[in-house]
Amino acid sequence: MSRELLSSKIVVEEEEPRVRGIPSAPTSVAGAVGLAERGPIGQAVLCTSFEEYQATFGGFTPDSDLALAAMGFFEQGGSHLWVVRTAHYEDASDPESHTATRAAAALTTGGGPTPAIVRGTLRPPFTLADDQRLEVSVNSAEAVDVVFSGAAASVAAGRPGPYALTAGQALRVRVDDGRDVFIPFHEGDFDDMGQATAQEVAAVINAGLIGGRATVADGVLRIASDTQGASSRLEVGDEVAGTVFGFPGGPQVGSGNVQSLRAVELAEVRALVEAAVAGVRVAPSSLGALQLLTQSTGPGATLRVQGDAGPGLGLDALPHTGDASGATDVLHLEAKDTGAYANRLEVEVRPSTNSAPDTFDVLILEDGAYRESFPNLSSSEDDARYVERVLNDERTGSSYVQAFMVQPDALPDVQTVALSGGEDGLVGLGDADFIGSEAGRTGLYALDEVQELSLLLVPGRATPATHNAMVRYCEVARDGLAFAILDSPAGYSTTDIVSYVSQDASLEGLSEHAALYWPRVKVLNPARSVFGNVEQLVVPPSGIIAGVFARNDGARPGGVYDAPAGIEAGRMFGVLGFESKETLEEKKRDVVYPHRINPLTTGPGLPRFIDGSRTLKASGNFPFVAERRGVSFIERSLKTGLQFARHRNNTEGLRAQVRRSIAAFLLAQMRNGAFRSMEPAKAFFVDVSDALNPPSVIFAGKLVARIGLATNKPAEFIVLRVSQDTRALEAELASAGL
Known part of the structure; x- marks a missing residue:
C-alpha cells in the first residue's frame, strides 16, 4: 500500500505475486x-x-x-x-455392527463371599429405544429407574409448502460427521416446480440423503438425523435453505443421556446405573458382556433387573443372590483388537517383584512366549501403579490387552488365564x-x-x-x-x-x-x-x-x-x-x-x-x-493450488492471475515430459477469456478456465519393416540409363 513520504528514506513495500506457485500433488498414496x-x-x-x-x-x-x-x-x-x-x-451402514469380537478373560480371587451378579449375554454396543428403562432393585429395596434417552437433531422449514423452486437449485445437508451432501432439484421431480409440494421435496431429499430422513407433518417439511442421542448433528444451510424453505441457519444438535441409542457403550450404561442406583457396580464380564454386581457380598446380597431396556442389554429379569464363598472376578482383561489372534494370549499373575504388600506382577504371553511384563501393580485407584492406569496407558501400556477393574481394591490370586472368545468376524x-x-x-x-x-x-x-x-x-x-x-x-x-x-x-x-x-x-x-x-x-x-x-x-x-x-x-x-x-x-x-x-x-x-x-x-x-494418472495429478494439483482464488472478486486481474498460475505449472510439467511437444503452444493451452466468463457466469459466482493438454501416448507396438537392400543395384541400373 502506497503512503505519503515525509522525509528521504528507503521504503520496502511487498506486492502480491502475479503468478502463484502450484505445488505438485502426491501421485502414489x-x-x-x-x-x-x-x-x-x-x-x-x-x-x-x-x-x-x-x-x-x-x-x-x-x-x-x-x-x-x-x-x-x-x-x-x-x-x-x-x-x-x-x-x-x-449392517454396513452401522460401523459398530461388525461381527468380530475381542478375546477376553478374568482374573479372580477365591474363598470369600461373592456379590449378587446379573450376567448379560450381549457385548456392547447395545441398541435401545428412547425412554427405555431399567428397574434395578438392590438387597430387596424398592426398584430404582434408570432411563435411557436420545433425540435426533432435526430442523423444520420456516414455512409450509408449496415451495417456488427453479431447475439447478440444490439444498446442502450435512448429517452427523458426514460430508456436505447437495440435493439437486430437477423439473422431472415435480408436477410443477414453481409450486413444489412438501411431499415432493421430501421424496427428492430421501432419494439422495444418507443417514437422515425428510418427513412432512401438517404441510411442514422436516429433516432429521437417523442418530438419536447427544452425538446427533444436522445442518441444512445455504441460500436455498433460507430463502426458499426458511430453514434456520447453523447446526442443530441432538439430545439425550447417551451419544447414540443405536450404539450405547458399556461406559454409558455404567455411568447412568451407578449414578442412579446405590450399591451397584457395572463391569464387563470375562467375555466382554455387561454385568451388574452388588457391592455387598454373601447370601444376603440380592439383585434384580427388570424393565424394557433389559433385553436390549442382554439382561434377564430373574432375582440373583450372592454366595457365602466362591471365586469372584477381580480384573477383566480383553484384547486390544478384535480377532481370533488373541485366543493365543495368556495373562500370568505372580507375587510382586519387590514383595510389597497389596501388589502383584502381570505378564503377557503369546503362544507360550513372554511378550510383556508389568511389575508391582496395585488394585487401588489412588496408587500410582494402579493396574488399569498402567496397562491401559497409550504410550507405555500393554500392546496386547486392556484392563478393567471389576472388584475395587481386591487382589487377584496367583494364576494364569487364557483369553478366549476372539472371532475374526468372517462368517x-x-x-x-x-x-x-x-x-x-x-x-x-x-x-x-x-x-x-x-x-x-x-x-x-x-x-x-x-x-x-x-x-x-x-x-x-x-x-x-x-x-x-x-x-x-x-x-x-x-x-x-x-x-x-x-x-x-x-x-x-x-x-x-x-x-x-x-x-x-x-x-x-x-x-x-x-x-x-x-x-x-x-x-x-x-x-x-x-x-x-x-x-x-x-x-x-x-x-x-x-x-x-x-x-x-x-x-x-x-x-x-x-x-x-x-x-x-x-x-x-x-x-x-x-x-x-x-x-x-x-x-x-x-x-x-x-x-x-x-x-x-x-x-x-x-x-x-x-x-490418465498424469492428468489426474495435474487436476489434483490445480485444484489445490488455485484455492487462493476462491471468494476473491472475480475481476480481469484475478482471471489473469489464474491463467498465469496454471500456465506456469503446465510449463513445468511440459519440461518434466508430460506432453507430446516441448513447445508450449503445441503442448497445452489455457483459456480464461471473457467468452468463457460472460456476466451471466460471473453473476453465478463462477470463474471458468478451459485447459487443453496434448498428452503422451505409449508406443504399444514396435513395427520393424525389413526389406532387401537394393540400393547398389538401383544405382548401377541408373548409371546404365535403365
Whole structure:
C-alpha cells in the first residue's frame, strides 16, 4: 500500500505475486481394504513400511491377501499405504455392527463371599429405544429407574409448502460427521416446480440423503438425523435453505443421556446405573458382556433387573443372590483388537517383584512366549501403579490387552488365564463388507478421510460387485482423482478372463479410472507356518502393481507420466512366475489385450514385467494408465493450488492471475515430459477469456478456465519393416540409363 513520504528514506513495500506457485500433488498414496490378523476395523491407518503394517495389523493369515499385498507394495518401492481392515457387518451402514469380537478373560480371587451378579449375554454396543428403562432393585429395596434417552437433531422449514423452486437449485445437508451432501432439484421431480409440494421435496431429499430422513407433518417439511442421542448433528444451510424453505441457519444438535441409542457403550450404561442406583457396580464380564454386581457380598446380597431396556442389554429379569464363598472376578482383561489372534494370549499373575504388600506382577504371553511384563501393580485407584492406569496407558501400556477393574481394591490370586472368545468376524463375509457404506464410513468409504488417495486396491476380492464398486468409488466418490488397480480372479485362463471382463463383470469400456491385470503371480512363501510347506504362493498382483506405480512415480520428476509397463518401468521384483502359463504365449496375450486386459509376462532373458498400459475404456479422453494418472495429478494439483482464488472478486486481474498460475505449472510439467511437444503452444493451452466468463457466469459466482493438454501416448507396438537392400543395384541400373 502506497503512503505519503515525509522525509528521504528507503521504503520496502511487498506486492502480491502475479503468478502463484502450484505445488505438485502426491501421485502414489495407495489405499487397501481387506482382512487382517488384528488392528482397528473400519478405520484407515497409514503404514509407511511393512514393519509398520505388521505392528498394527499383525502378520500373514491363511484367509487374507492383504498382508501379502502390503509386503509386495513396499518391496516394489511404495511408501504410503492406507490400510482398512474389514469384517462381516450385519449392517454396513452401522460401523459398530461388525461381527468380530475381542478375546477376553478374568482374573479372580477365591474363598470369600461373592456379590449378587446379573450376567448379560450381549457385548456392547447395545441398541435401545428412547425412554427405555431399567428397574434395578438392590438387597430387596424398592426398584430404582434408570432411563435411557436420545433425540435426533432435526430442523423444520420456516414455512409450509408449496415451495417456488427453479431447475439447478440444490439444498446442502450435512448429517452427523458426514460430508456436505447437495440435493439437486430437477423439473422431472415435480408436477410443477414453481409450486413444489412438501411431499415432493421430501421424496427428492430421501432419494439422495444418507443417514437422515425428510418427513412432512401438517404441510411442514422436516429433516432429521437417523442418530438419536447427544452425538446427533444436522445442518441444512445455504441460500436455498433460507430463502426458499426458511430453514434456520447453523447446526442443530441432538439430545439425550447417551451419544447414540443405536450404539450405547458399556461406559454409558455404567455411568447412568451407578449414578442412579446405590450399591451397584457395572463391569464387563470375562467375555466382554455387561454385568451388574452388588457391592455387598454373601447370601444376603440380592439383585434384580427388570424393565424394557433389559433385553436390549442382554439382561434377564430373574432375582440373583450372592454366595457365602466362591471365586469372584477381580480384573477383566480383553484384547486390544478384535480377532481370533488373541485366543493365543495368556495373562500370568505372580507375587510382586519387590514383595510389597497389596501388589502383584502381570505378564503377557503369546503362544507360550513372554511378550510383556508389568511389575508391582496395585488394585487401588489412588496408587500410582494402579493396574488399569498402567496397562491401559497409550504410550507405555500393554500392546496386547486392556484392563478393567471389576472388584475395587481386591487382589487377584496367583494364576494364569487364557483369553478366549476372539472371532475374526468372517462368517457371512461378502462383497458388501469390502465395498462398505458411505453413511457408515465402512469398507471403501473408510478411505474418505484420506484426501491424497490416488491408488485403490482390494487384494484378492476379485468379484464383479467389488470391481464395479471400486471403479465407481474412484470415478464418482473421488471425482476421478483416484485410480483402481483390479486383480484377476483366481485360476482364470485366457478365455476365462476375457469372458469376465466383457460379460460377467461388464468392465470393458466402463471407465478410464481403472485397469485390470492378469494373471496372478507367484512369490516366495514368506511364512510356511501359515501357508504350509510349499516353496511358492500364488497371490493377486494389485499390491505389487501399486508398488511399481509408486517406484516409477518417484524415479524422476514427472515419473507419473511414464507408462508403468515394459521390461524396465514395468519390472516386478520378487515375482517368480505366473499362475497361468498361457501368459507366456504371445498369441494368448493377443487375445486378452484388445479387451483392455494388461497381461503380466516374461521372455527368454527378460525379467517378469507388466506388458500393458491400458485402462478399461478405449473411448475415454485419456485411455492409457500413465496418461490418465498424469492428468489426474495435474487436476489434483490445480485444484489445490488455485484455492487462493476462491471468494476473491472475480475481476480481469484475478482471471489473469489464474491463467498465469496454471500456465506456469503446465510449463513445468511440459519440461518434466508430460506432453507430446516441448513447445508450449503445441503442448497445452489455457483459456480464461471473457467468452468463457460472460456476466451471466460471473453473476453465478463462477470463474471458468478451459485447459487443453496434448498428452503422451505409449508406443504399444514396435513395427520393424525389413526389406532387401537394393540400393547398389538401383544405382548401377541408373548409371546404365535403365
